[in-house]
Amino acid sequence: MTAPARHLTIIGAGLAGALLGILLRRRGWDVDLYEKRGDPRVQGYGGGRSINLALAERGRHALRAADADDAVMHHAIMMRGRMVHVGDAEPVLQRYGRDDSEVIWSVHRGDLNIVLLDLAEAAGARLHFDAGLDAVNFDSKRAVFRDPRDGSTHEVRFDALVGADGAGSALRGAMHRVRDLGERSDFLDHGYKELEIPPTADGGFRIEPNALHIWPRGHYMCIALPNDEKTFTVTLFLPHHAGADGGPAFDQLVDVDAARAFFARDFPSALALIPEFDRDWAANPVGQLATLYLDRWHLDGRAVLLGDAAHAMVPFHGQGMNCAFEDCVALARQLDAHDDLTTAFAAFEAERKPDAAAIQRMALDNYLEMRDRVDDADYLLQRALELALQARHPGRFVPHYAMVTFMRIPYSLAMTRTDIQRGILERATAGHATLDTLDWPAIDAEVHALLTPLEDVP
Template sequence: FDAVSDTSLKPSPSRSLAIVGAGLAGSLLAILLSRRGWRVTVYERRGDPRVSGYESGRSINLALAERGRNALRQAGDNVEAAVMARAVMMRGRMVHPRDGTPPQLQRYGRDDSEVIWSIHRRDLNITLLELAEQAGAEVHFHRRLHTVDFDAGHARFIDDRDDTPHDIQFNSLVGADGAGSALRAAMNRRQPLGERTEFLDHSYKELEIPPAAGNAFQIDPNALHIWPRGRYMCIALPNHEGTFTVTVFLPNKGDPGFNTVTTGAEAQAMFARDFPDALPLIPTLVEDWEAHPPGLLGTLYLERWHTDGKAVLIGDAAHAMVPFHGQGMNCAFEDCVALARQLDDASDLQRAYAAFEVERSPNAWAIQQMALENYLEMRDQVADPAFLLQRELELA
């Protein structure tokens, strides 16, 4: 390798792992393993979010459910407490009718013991990264995985600021590098993983509702707001500082669709017609619509999640899903707990990875299917009186 070598980071032969990606799954896994005595080194493509501006390129906030909270608790009570300090409770769906009649809350459960929480991705990522470093993990930013030589145990990372290569020697790699995983591509080249991605005919764009005077929320903060309109919809989740992140889901082709609603003026006209009560809440609609490209939505299926004892995939790198159940991150967090447990229980890495895949892949598949089903429910049924009646009966 004709490159800068991080020789000081050479891992000890056993109980050492290199994690690719310091996103949500990578940083939680780093906490879990470091606290169990593993030597963990994390390599992240982006800059440190605590120093540089946060460049996630992904959704701005996320719904955290009991599955995810339970996984955070497994990493330590202080992990859950640190995350929940900035979470906003969402009691249910607040459905906004098109005709301007007042929105109605459909509770998720019987009372406030059955709720979900909205959390800002940047806050969550920084909290988990800090706890990972406190637990002993080494995190290296500006390291984009480029190539892997599995037999030699060498990986090359690139610093995209100046194209400098950095080479490392690894014992084994964990791919927490998201839906477009570079590690998955490298594993697939060595041994096909049976990869298939099914994209939806819909994409999304994010907008913002700013706070009112005094950082007050402009609409009820304790709900996930939905504007269902048949083939398309809008949702809004609260952020603790008084804003809401609005996500607009439209067909790629249609009227309205991302091919017909292209300019800010066209977006404004669509909001005036279909989401009239949301329009005055989004003052930067025109600029933001033109500045943000639509994000693709897809489901990733893999037949294999690991390559011998050399590499394993977790989170979106293994099973990216459409966001309509709000469970992608929650499921990724559960992966971290399961992998940490299997690594402690199994006699070698290959067995641990195989047992992890057997344990988690049916669950991930089930959640992927529920997310696709919920897409249809949110899009078509939440404004349907028969559906509301059925929900009333279920709760009675």
């Protein structure tokens, strides 16, 4: 059923804002989208961080709901698994799933944003660029937007605001001045810096394109994701400050020479792939990583937050955008189901908050796994058992990564089952070096006792 024409003003035409614009227009909503930056279709994408992103099933499902999947997948590169680089050994592919039906996709943030903006505009959303939300009067329902180019402002009347303006949300700040949202940010003591692997002289990829490359080094790591112009974006994750163990940290890498020496020692195979290391190191800032927790996501029927504005997370599960896209589908569904905005926003918050909290925790857990465990013998044995149990108990024992990445069951359910499964894996492999010596009847019995069959969301 199509809702009667009603009006929403979306703040932020990034990934979630643009997708929500399409979904709402298709349901008959009148939509205005306000974006602080200029139009990336005119002046190139100035996103400035995490140039490419891993897109998984949750995100693709949301794109399908907006008829955007085909256009986006045109730019996407398949990643079958993690290609782990340790020492001088040939890198090894650890598959994410059973076969090429269980993979993730690398997409360029700018390409993705542009595809979604084009579709939002074609669907009838009005796009306003160079318009950063500056102030809101929730009583008179007026919002002030500032043009960052010349500082000029203009005032707009709204019915309700949707905050898709990212982790530093200006709308969240304005809502908080009216009602305490219970905001708390936990900053990770690690930051990130991006570097680039260019194409080969004859225009090909320098390393295996269909993988997410990882150079795990215990307390820190590099990763690299492919781009469709045959480059890779490399991201170094490293502590900001040196700890008691004297391990490397950004504050020790005082200049390009120190950074280069660090890479020559710890990431020589990656350094050899980055000819413009000095330029990239000097040009790209160190990014901060944080988890944002809010007690409340909406101000009655006047404003609601989604995506990073409501629940920014660390990027180690590659789910921030995927989760934001799921939010868009959920909000559109709740707006369909309830005529009253207060009820719709409250229902959206009640539905999504436990799931956002779950993926926030799993994203923090995954950092340890990526930087420290992927080359560890215990981990590899547990991973082998996980796959064996998946084959022995199809639909009942579903690996953690598959539940989060290839399915759309609620994140909170994936987290609960992950905790149970991790216990089974740890108990079963304790004291063993191979799968051959395991007590299979006891393990099978435990799987049956602790796990019910799992069905995905249709």
